Amino acid sequence: KQGHAVTVFEKYEKLGGMMMYGIPDYRVPRDVLQYEIDRILETGVETKMNTKVGVDVTIEELEKEYDAVLFALGAMSGRSLPIPGGDATNCVSGVAFLEAYNQGRLQHITGKVICIGGGDTSIDVVSVARRLGNIDNVPEKDRPEHIIFNDTAHDVVDTSKRLGADVLLTTRSTIENMPAAQEEIDDANREGVEIQGQLQPIEVIKGEDGRATALRFVRLEDDGSTVIEGSEFDVECELIVPAIGQGVDNEGIDGSFFNERGFIDADRNYQVPNKPGFFVCGDVVRPHLLTTAIGQAGIVAESIGDYLIGKDQSARPKVDVHYFDLMEKLNEWDLAPSEEYDSAGTPGKATDKADYAVHNYEDRSFASIIPHTELFLGHFEHEDRVARNHKLVNVDNVLGNFDERLIGYTAEEAQQEAGRCMSCGLCFECDNCVMYCPQDAVFKVKKDESTLGRYVDTDYDKCIGCHICADVCPTGYIQMGLGSD
Ligand SMILES: Cc1cc2nc3c(=O)[nH]c(=O)nc-3n(C[C@H](O)[C@H](O)[C@H](O)COP(=O)(O)OP(=O)(O)OC[C@H]3O[C@@H](n4cnc5c(N)ncnc54)[C@H](O)[C@@H]3O)c2cc1C
Ligand code: SF4
Ligand code: SF4
Incomplete structure (x- = not known):
């Protein structure tokens, strides 16, 4: 719209970030996502795919070649479990698990999975695990952790071999106080995920080969932090997936851009403070939601436009809305x-x-x-909301069910709902x-x-x-x- 030439550097082979590699396809259908990406590219955006900034191209090179640089790096690294044994080879982060699934490499799980979290990412992990199902007695190379860490792929799976996966989700709070939305918790329960609240993992029990064989927990009081003495117990498992937070992959990028938590600060115009010509938005500022990242992107595009024509950037409206x-x-x-x-x-x-x-x-x-x-x-006059329908998946039909769960409005319903404005x-x-x-x-x-x-x-x-x-x-x-x- 503003007429500036734009180049996107993307480390992966596909654009879309977490929408492509994190959020499962039954939430964000990939044909719709790809359509939106293509629509944006058609406006004349240049792309440099499989190009990691900081590794394949340096910040100094970008600075020399471009008038402004926007960091929209996301927060695609998962946090590992900060307890003894958390480095076990079959302990993989929620985002790594979902990335392997979204790339089509992870086709099934093997044995019991424990996911630690309670937020939306953990819900995505357990519901994907239930859909993928379990295949026992696989060769060593097909164990999920090898697929996830070694960038390899399962062969196409004979679906008749899949059985229901044994999936446990644990959280420190009570189940009612889990950060995930109640609707998500209900879906997971219906799909056969076992959810246990007030549990804190304290140690990964490893075998001689460095693999986890069990996870040791203590029980917590209702406050989600006070340990109940003598409540320790072990749960045997084959895969541990902590979904307990995200971090930024800052490889090759000068440390002065990052704050002490490893994120990048933004001023009210989404400029990096004291770094003229550098802008930032989205999860790399603070992991949140798609709408937050997209809203910030609208503002930062205006800020960059102003910067490029030398316009004073101090006069933004108090409340940033369209x-x-x-x-x-x-x-x-x-x-x-x-x-x-x-x-x-x-x-x-x-x-x-x-x-x-x-x-x-x-x-x-x-x-x-x-x-x-x-x-x-x-x-x-009062008019009832037009509620969207859900395709309810349950324990009997979850296996291999990757259908979109939320049924969108018909054109008529969309108009009816918009008419309530x-x-x-x-x-x-x-x-x-x-x-x-x-x-x-x-x-x-x-x-x-x-x-x-x-x-x-x-x-x-x-x-x-x-x-x-x-x-x-x-x-x-x-x-x-x-x-x-
Ligand atoms: C499992 C999961 C489920 C989620 N579900 C929802 C949901 O239902 N609704 C919702 O609103 N939000 C959800 N979110 C949050 C949402 O995905 C993020 O807030 C949003 O994607 C942030 O957008 P972004 O552009 O800042 O970063 P990202 O979407 O992470 O995109 C960052 C992009 O930068 C690229 N990149 C990173 N580093 C480099 C580099 N050095 N060089 C080149 N390219 C690089 C990455 O490959 C990626 O394409 C979810 C997040 C997760 C993890
Ligand atoms: S325009 Fe002036 S006179 Fe007319 S209703 Fe409004 S305040 Fe009253
Ligand atoms: S300003 Fe517009 S919306 Fe308000 S009363 Fe007049 S015509 Fe109606």
């Missing part, structure tokens, strides 16, 4: 004012004398998040203000001059400031007493 900007809309419709306008984006500057901006302000970012108390709720803070052209103004001060903008957000105008020579228009405006779009001129 707000409606009337001036942008007017430009889109060739209705932009010809004269220079000097108060763009300045809340408190009225435009009642200008013939292009109505309802006082062309930039309403300051009002784009409004409290519900500013809505006139009497205008709206109350347009908070925006004018949705209901005419209430025109009808109820006792002074006929509010009038509709001429059709050939109107556009979204420029629907009604006020004649301030007639207005007596009675507040009625603001009171009857269902969306809270009208705010009184904001002008200073």
